[in-house]
Amino acid sequence: MSVHPSPALALPVEERLAHLAYHDPLTGLPNRAQLADRLELALERAAETGAVVLLSIDLDDFKLVNDGLGHAAGDELLRQLALRLDAVRRSADLLARQGGDEFILLVELPRRDDAAGTAAAIGQRIAEALEPPFVIADAELRIGASIGAALYPGDAADAESLHRHADSAMYRAKQSGGGYAAYRPGTTDPLARLSLAAALRRGLSENALSLHYRPVFRLPSLEMMGLEALVRWDDPVGGRIPPAELIEVAEKTGVIHALGDWVIQEVCRHVQIWEAEGLHPNIGVNISPRQLQRPSFAGDFAGTVVASGLDPRRVILELTESAWMLEASRTLPVLEQLTGAGFAVALDDFGAGYSSLSRLRSLPVAVIKIDRSFLVDLPDDPQAAAIVEAILALATACGCDVVCDGVETDAQLSFLCERGCRLAQGHGLGRPQPVADITELMRARLISTRRA
Numbered sequence: 001m002s003v004h005p006s007p008a009l010a011l012p013v014e015e016r017l018a019h020l021a022y023h024d025p026l027t028g029l030p031n032r033a034q035l036a037d038r039l040e041l042a043l044e045r046a047a048e049t050g051a052v053v054l055l056s057i058d059l060d061d062f063k064l065v066n067d068g069l070g071h072a073a074g075d076e077l078l079r080q081l082a083l084r085l086d087a088v089r090r091s092a093d094l095l096a097r098q099g100g101d102e103f104i105l106l107v108e109l110p111r112r113d114d115a116a117g118t119a120a121a122i123g124q125r126i127a128e129a130l131e132p133p134f135v136i137a138d139a140e141l142r143i144g145a146s147i148g149a150a151l152y153p154g155d156a157a158d159a160e161s162l163h164r165h166a167d168s169a170m171y172r173a174k175q176s177g178g179g180y181a182a183y184r185p186g187t188t189d190p191l192a193r194l195s196l197a198a199a200l201r202r203g204l205s206e207n208a209l210s211l212h213y214r215p216v217f218r219l220p221s222l223e224m225m226g227l228e229a230l231v232r233w234d235d236p237v238g239g240r241i242p243p244a245e246l247i248e249v250a251e252k253t254g255v256i257h258a259l260g261d262w263v264i265q266e267v268c269r270h271v272q273i274w275e276a277e278g279l280h281p282n283i284g285v286n287i288s289p290r291q292l293q294r295p296s297f298a299g300d301f302a303g304t305v306v307a308s309g310l311d312p313r314r315v316i317l318e319l320t321e322s323a324w325m326l327e328a329s330r331t332l333p334v335l336e337q338l339t340g341a342g343f344a345v346a347l348d349d350f351g352a353g354y355s356s357l358s359r360l361r362s363l364p365v366a367v368i369k370i371d372r373s374f375l376v377d378l379p380d381d382p383q384a385a386a387i388v389e390a391i392l393a394l395a396t397a398c399g400c401d402v403v404c405d406g407v408e409t410d411a412q413l414s415f416l417c418e419r420g421c422r423l424a425q426g427h428g429l430g431r432p433q434p435v436a437d438i439t440e441l442m443r444a445r446l447i448s449t450r451r452a
């Protein structure tokens with residue numbers, strides 16, 4: 001099916017009305033009414049041996065486009081997106097606009113044996129179709145998408161459940177930073193989410209959670225300069241809960257406030273132990289925008305740090321770029337209060353949103369962390385190399401430190417050192433480690449330094 005902004009205009013009045021009843025006027029795609037009819041038929045056809053894949057596709061940071069460039073630009077982006085998605089689908093597939101910036105792709109398969117693999121392959125093709133920049137209002141925008149997939153009959157027995165589970169998978173993909181995610185029973189179910197939230201509260205009260213620390217190194221000496229605190233939870237029933245899922249549950253159920261309080265208390269407790277041994281790392285703490293919406297957050301956070309004796313200047317508050325931009329009106333006053341108390345602020349996943357360059361100067365940022373996606377193709381990809389070099393130059397001009405996140409190879413490390421990058425982290429340098437292991441590593445490095 002071709003995509004046109006207003007395909008019904010050339011039809012007689014009666015046919016035009018019928019067309020509008022089943023098509024989206026902006027993109028010309030089938031609308032949710034036509035999708036509902038087709039989905040019911042697809043499930044009937046697949047009842048014996050077939051399968052149905054439903055993919056929910058939602059643009060990342062679409063609100064930023066509407067707010068920054070206006071609704072006309074947002075509409076143009078949706079039309080361009082519809083064209084790209086339409087080019088990905090097979091002729092028998094149905095692509096529909098669900099509403100807003102959400103699209104649905106309905107795929108029917110004759111057999112069930114590799115439905116999951118087919119869904120993942122389609123998700124990959126969609127992601128690849130969105131890689132080239134969109135040109136909107138004379139600006140090039142790199143806009144990704146969060147894609148969630150659910151399967152019939154494996155994930156759902158009816159149309160409503162299949163649709164809900166595809167949406168749940170999409171939201172899980174969004175919480176993990178975008179890309180593709182398959183439906184997984186658990187936190188996507190509201191009752192299961194509440195159950196997991198109750199278990200999380202219980203785990204907090206019983207001190208069943210732990211912190212791992214990921215080191216940050218100075219380049220080129222590879223001296224350990226700091227640590228990033230990361231939450232880990234091994235639930236007695238559910239096993240190890242993935243960090244993205246843990247944060248998603250905490251944010252959606254309000255447990256994020258108690259979890260955030262516990263994190264900074266544990267960080268301060270560990271720092272007191274380290275300082276008694278002469279170990280003085282800087283500490284990065286990830287902050288959720290939900291925490292910043294609590295009126296007392298700045299005072300509570302600063303009070304905990306000061307009471308422990310930890311110098312606020314050694315604490316870096318890390319907030320993702322997209323979260324900051326979406327909540328700027330609420331978060332900025334709180335962050336200015338915290339920076340006024342001596343804390344540093346880091347802009348995490350830098351480069352994932354298009355508006356950073358225009359707003360960076362107005363934000364109280366001391367550190368920017370380059371999104372790991374830019375490092376994957378270093379040093380062979382000239383475009384990736386040029387982007388990293390530009391961000392390093394921008395940071396220098398703005399007086400910010402830069403942490404290159406996601407260093408995996410010696411070639412990447414050599415490239416960053418040659419370009420004057422001063423700080424880096426990643427699995428190629430040091431993985432997150434429990435408190436005991438990271439303490440031993442810091443002790444060994446301290447002893448080595450003293451001997452030198």
